[in-house]
Amino acid sequence: MIRPKPVAGQALARSALDRASEHRLDQAWLDAAWARPDTRVLVLAQGRARWSGEAGEPRLVLVDAASAPVGERRLLGLDAAGVAYFAVDVEKLPEPAEDGHEGGLRELGTLLDDRDAGLLVHATGLHHWHRTHRFCARCGQPTESAAAGHVRRCPACGTEHYPRTDPAVIMLVLDRDDRCLLGRQPQWPERRWSTFAGFVEPGESLEQAVARELHEEVGVVTSATTYVASQPWPFPSSLMLGFLAYAVDDRVHVDGEEIAEARWFTRAEFKEAMDTGEVLTPGSLSIARYLIEQWYGGPLDEGNHW
Known part of the structure; x- marks a missing residue:
């Protein structure tokens, strides 16, 4: 039997069962x-x-x-x-x-x-x-559940459809001074900050997606990326692939649409911003918090999150 090991610090990347x-x-x-x-x-x-x-x-x-x-x-x-x-x-x-x-x-x-x-x-x-996914994407006819719920099969044309998983990159950006860059989306309440993320496009590698998303959203040019961990995010069907991304310099230009504000933090500045309530961090459900904790060097205050 194959039972995956739980991933420390990632609430949704845990299991104790063999999927059989x-x-x-x-x-x-x-x-x-x-x-x-x-x-x-x-x-x-x-x-x-x-x-x-x-x-x-x-x-x-x-x-x-x-x-x-x-x-x-x-x-x-x-x-x-x-x-x-x-x-x-x-x-x-x-x-x-x-x-x-x-x-x-x-x-x-x-x-x-x-x-x-x-x-x-x-x-x-x-x-x-x-x-x-009740209907066949090839012929439009109703599909039926098969393979113990892990396939939908079209009785009309025989096409089999498999569960959809949308890969998305999520990344914490670091500069040469080991500061981290966090951002705010326009629709978020004040004080809510997090890492950056985006979906992987067709024909694109994960590393290319990281570089493209960061350049589009905050104008950051990256020199390298390091994979950290992944997390299922079934809201409704994403797989979050976590990275550290290293910026060439500290220049930032927010796009104003997906990101309203971005800010570099040293660890001391980040701690002070959390202590004063100026910054609310992601909750433990998201891998975003795990990425920040890897940089910060320890767990964040459980009382400080959105």
Whole structure:
């Protein structure tokens, strides 16, 4: 079994399950796994699920297969004990138990343990993809779910469609003096600052995307890039690829459309700006915070974020 290691500091890049992809086309295995009494099912509606427990230590409410509502079944994987986990997508969540609550990744992503975080990220990504890919892009006919929820197949023309993942680069810019550059988007509230990001275009490498986005948004010319880490971002279907980018000089020219303001910070200036509340940093859900922490040299104050 292949169980990915959790990535420290990245709330959405965690999992404790083997995805068991070799079983997705084996309908007999899937039926047998569903019939087992220890199988656990996550019920999802519009990207939201039931959870219970204290707000600081929530656990997803998982049900056995016999209690699961009727809906599309999607295999999420197996745990170390061989227990199978599925998701069922429904229009409306069942009524909660007395101690039940409802939430999605934005509320729960940083609070869940590795198993539950991985379950909800996987199920949410599949939910968004299925919801927006009901018809065949080749012939326009309705498609059907297949491969335990990881393929949509067109019965009319036979085309198979796979879950969409949109690569996006996200980067922290450093200058020769090891200062970092942060920016503000025009629509953001005052004091909200973050790293820079953008989607990878067709025919473009990741390094080219980093250089293009930074030049377009803040006029920065880069001399090199270093890959740091990646993070799924199923809102609805992105994969965030994190980089450090090194600027040739400290010249900045914001485009005024995507970026309203950009500012260089030394570590001392950044700490002072956080302490005074002049700067609010990204929350722990985003890899942007992880990139800043790598440069800063330690965790940021959990009370200082937007």
